[in-house]
Amino acid sequence: VPHDALGVGIGWCGPAVLQHGSEDQQERLLPGLLRGDEIWCQMFSEPGAGSDLAGLKTRATPDGDEWVLNGQKTWTTFAQHSDWGLCIARHDADLPKHRGLSAFIVDMAADGVECRPVKQMTGSQNFNEVFLTDVRVSDDNRIGDVGEGWGVVITTFLWERINLLAGGERILGGLQEFIGSRGQHASPEIRDRLVDLYVRAEVIRFSTMRLLTAVSGGGLPGPEGSTLKLMSTSTLSDIYELALDAMGPEAMLSPDVAPGHGEWHAGFLGMPGLRVGGGTDQIQRNIIGDRVLGLPPDIRVDKDLPFREVPGA
Numbered sequence: 001v002p003h004d005a006l007g008v009g010i011g012w013c014g015p016a017v018l019q020h021g022s023e024d025q026q027e028r029l030l031p032g033l034l035r036g037d038e039i040w041c042q043m044f045s046e047p048g049a050g051s052d053l054a055g056l057k058t059r060a061t062p063d064g065d066e067w068v069l070n071g072q073k074t075w076t077t078f079a080q081h082s083d084w085g086l087c088i089a090r091h092d093a094d095l096p097k098h099r100g101l102s103a104f105i106v107d108m109a110a111d112g113v114e115c116r117p118v119k120q121m122t123g124s125q126n127f128n129e130v131f132l133t134d135v136r137v138s139d140d141n142r143i144g145d146v147g148e149g150w151g152v153v154i155t156t157f158l159w160e161r162i163n164l165l166a167g168g169e170r171i172l173g174g175l176q177e178f179i180g181s182r183g184q185h186a187s188p189e190i191r192d193r194l195v196d197l198y199v200r201a202e203v204i205r206f207s208t209m210r211l212l213t214a215v216s217g218g219g220l221p222g223p224e225g226s227t228l229k230l231m232s233t234s235t236l237s238d239i240y241e242l243a244l245d246a247m248g249p250e251a252m253l254s255p256d257v258a259p260g261h262g263e264w265h266a267g268f269l270g271m272p273g274l275r276v277g278g279g280t281d282q283i284q285r286n287i288i289g290d291r292v293l294g295l296p297p298d299i300r301v302d303k304d305l306p307f308r309e310v311p312g313a
């Protein structure tokens with residue numbers, strides 16, 4: 001199991017349960033997560049619903065004190081290792097798309113849950129397609145009220161954006177050591193780029209601390225999480241690019257024999273994914289334009305239509 005598999009649960013699914021779950025659910029679900037005994041995944045995206053997540057089609061049909069889930073999720077990080085999945089499904093297609101959603105905790109070992117890992121260009125298999133066929137979920141595992149699914153999505157994303165890229169200064173520290181070990185720290189160009197990265201990493205570190213202080217009283221992170229995500233992804237991209245530039249022609253070696261034993265190559269190849277996961281760069285800019293700068297919001301012609309009348313629903 002990859003060492004970072006606990007991040008999805010502790011970093012963003014757990015806070016969503018804290019915010020929206022009942023006391024019983026918090027007592028039942030959170031200790032195993034915090035002890036590292038249980039791994040969680042986030043089952044939101046679908047083949048036709050990524051940026052426009054509220055257009056998702058997985059159905060939740062009530063049946064006594066249970067729900068029956070049917071549909072397909074995709075890009076589900078670490079689903080193949082997970083014990084629990086935080087899943088958003090549509091309980092009512094007659095409501096507008098954001099209002100007909102509910103959140104559930106799915107036992108990933110339940111009958112009808114099938115994970116198919118997807119191979120990435122880094123060679124790893126972190127993502128999965130997850131097929132849900134008549135998966136039964138007890139109503140005790142519904143997080144929040146019926147119809148509160150979109151609120152759970154927003155909470156999860158807000159925490160994901162500030163946790164996804166935590167630790168940038170540690171990676172930069174590793175780069176400084178790597179460059180020092182190659183005797184390149186005297187190069188004026190490399191020094192310039194390192195100083196620029198150091199300043200940006202410090203701005204991110206202090207901004208994150210300010211945000212965490214603001215939410216430590218129990219509030220939610222706001223749209224500043226989008227600013228942090230944009231700053232973090234561009235800074236991390238530049239860190240990995242400098243590592244590969246510093247290697248010169250050796251960067252073309254296959255990762256197992258290249259300097260750094262492939263660590264910098266894996267980071268570099270993983271960066272396009274980080275600019276997409278948790279909401280793409282473009283979506284972060286939309287949020288900043290709309291909620292911080294007060295610009296006219298994105299046009300959403302289907303926002304108030306009953307979901308079943310939305311073309312392609």
Ligand SMILES: Cc1cc2nc3c(=O)[nH]c(=O)nc-3n(C[C@H](O)[C@H](O)[C@H](O)COP(=O)(O)OP(=O)(O)OC[C@H]3O[C@@H](n4cnc5c(N)ncnc54)[C@H](O)[C@@H]3O)c2cc1C
Pocket residue numbers: 041042043044045046047048049050051052074075076077078272273274276277278279280281282283286298
């Ligand atoms: C590393 C990684 C990990 C992930 N992990 C998970 C996970 O664990 N669970 C999960 O549920 N999902 C996960 N995802 C999926 C991720 O949330 C989606 O890929 C993301 O939301 C984008 O959706 P999409 O891929 O369908 O792209 P689309 O939504 O189809 O977007 C395609 C392009 O159009 C642009 N675009 C779309 N709408 C707009 C708009 N309104 N304005 C401007 N531009 C727009 C986008 O920015 C993008 O460039 C992960 C993805 C990655 C890369």
